[in-house]
Amino acid sequence: MKKFILLGCGLLWLTAVSAQGGKWQNLFNGKDLKGWKQLNGKAIYTAKNGEIVGTTVLSEPNSFLATEKDYGDFIFEVEYKLDKDFNSGIQFRSQSKPEYQNGRVYGYQMEVDPSPRRWSGGVYEEGRRGWLYPLELNPGAQHAYKANAWNKYRIECRGSEIRTFINGISASHVIDNELPSGFIALQVHGIGKKQEDAGKNIRWRNIRIIENPAASQYSPYDTVYVVNNIPNTLSEQEKRQGIRLLWDGSTTKGWRGAYKQAFPEKGWNITDGTLNVEPSSGAESTNGGDIVSDEEFSAFSLEFDFKLTEGANSGVKYFVTESEGNKGSAIGLEYQVLDDEKHPDAKLGAAGNRKIGSLYDLIPAYKLYASHKKVGEWNHGRVVVYPDNRVEHWMNGHKVVSYVRGDNIYKALVARSKYEKIPNFGMAEKGHILLQDHGNAVSYRSIKIKSLK
Structure with a gap:
């Protein structure tokens, strides 16, 4: 009985320590690069005046001064200052x-990007997937970076959750x-070979970390x-x-066939967390x-992955x-x-307004670098309809279409489209969300919505 009580007390003590969380540890001793190792490129790293100084070198790939230790869940802080406004990152x-x-x-x-696009603080995956969080998604943070100053x-990091902050924002x-x-x-x-950028410095100081923080230590x-x-x-x-x-x-809960009372008995399947259109004639x-959502929506933010x-075509x-009451796809x-590369519809319409991400037959999507994934990879789509009828299409974190439903430009575009004879096309107060069966194999997942007021 005494052993049980002692064990119970021990467990309680361990729980209390865990609840307190960790303490700040310095990752840089202020004097040398002990605990760090250099990888990939041959930029010059030195310890000087309580700072780590990185110096650019011509014709070298990206260089990294890495901790010898790995970290999982943590809170990390560092201050940095650029000698010149060029790209870097943590x-x-x-x-x-x-x-x-x-x-x-x-x-x-965590990106350091003082260029005119102002994406400092965004999340990029070096060497693999590229941008995970371009700062276009959070315009409020685009002015947080301070030029010619310490930032x-x-x-x-907590499990699968990653958050970044720049100058407290x-x-x-x-x-x-x-x-x-x-x-x-x-x-x-x-x-590269930019002589004007050679010998420029990035400086880091006050580099510290909390390992395995308590929940209360996270923001x-x-x-x-x-x-x-x-x-x-x-x-x-x-x-x-x-x-x-x-x-x-x-x-199939929450969805049914368009113009139908129930979900289609054929043509769609659910496999491993994906909602799939089965291939048929291509019509x-x-x-x-x-298929359409049971619910109708007016102002909303809709998100979906598609492959x-x-x-x-879908x-x-x-x-x-x-x-x-039309035949074919619901309006x-x-x-x-x-x-876009293999389906003929991409070459129809006007100015590319039938290509991926576009407002079909009305407004072409603006194609940004890396905004479109390859066929066979998952893309993330997003449609935002604001209460004042502003509408945006997003793809993989980039805004590719922007318009105002019902303004004169919109009306002119409709008048020159395949929808010209449909009264008040696209102007309903509310409506269903629809996933199209165009006779080709396409997959959807992570379909989310938020009503906007």
Whole structure:
């Protein structure tokens, strides 16, 4: 009995220590680079006056000064200052393995980007997927970086949750489980053969970390937009923001066939958390037909992942009323889902307004670098309809279409489109969300919605 009590007390003591969380530890002793190792490029790193100084070198790839130790859950802080406004970053949960591109560093990076686009504080995955959180998603943080001054970076990692802060301002919020742990590294970005950038410095100081923090040591949740890369899930911050799953990831609940009372008996399947259009003739709604949400929406933020097969065509429509009684696909404003390279529809319409991400047959999507993933990879689509009728299409974190529903420009575009004879096209007060069956194999997942007021 006494042993049991002692064990119980011990467990209570351990719980109390855990609840207190960790303490700040310095990762730099202020004198030398003990505990750090250099990877990839040959930029020069030195310890001087209580700072780590990185110096650019011509014709070298990205260089990284990495911790010898890996970190999983932590809070990390550092201050940095640029000699000149060029690109850099802080790697975290990163890796370097001989079997991956001869040891190339890959992993999450909190971006240092003082260029005119102002993406400092965003999250980029070095060496693999590229941008996970371009700061276009959070315009409020785009002016947090201070030129010619010391800037304070903070990174919080807790399980799959990643948050970044620049000078006390919340910058990005990512949910991702690809890299649960890894080293932290200070980047000196390659400058190629730019003589004017040679010999320039990046300086870091006050480099510290808390390992395995208590929940109370992490920053409180806020209103920053969340990029959630774990399929069909909601993070705590998304829930607090009123976002919910429009498709539950496993059943047909909440959806039915367009112009029908029930979900189609053929033409669609649910496999491993994906909602799939089955291939048929390549024609509109001749197999299972379109499906629509049971609910109708007016102002909203809709998100969805989609994956194309070669030559495939589909679409996500909104403000679908099913009132037209037409044959083929139900009528609505359409976020185009298309293989631009292999499907002939991409060459029709005007100025590319039938290509992927476009407001179909009305407004072409602006194609940004890396905004479109390859066929066979998952793309993230987003449609935002504001209460004042402003509408945006987003793809993989980039805004690609912007318009005002019902203004004179919109009316002129409709008058020159295939919808010219449909009264008040796209102007319903509310409507269903629709996923289109165009007879090609296309997959959807992570369909979420938030009503806007």
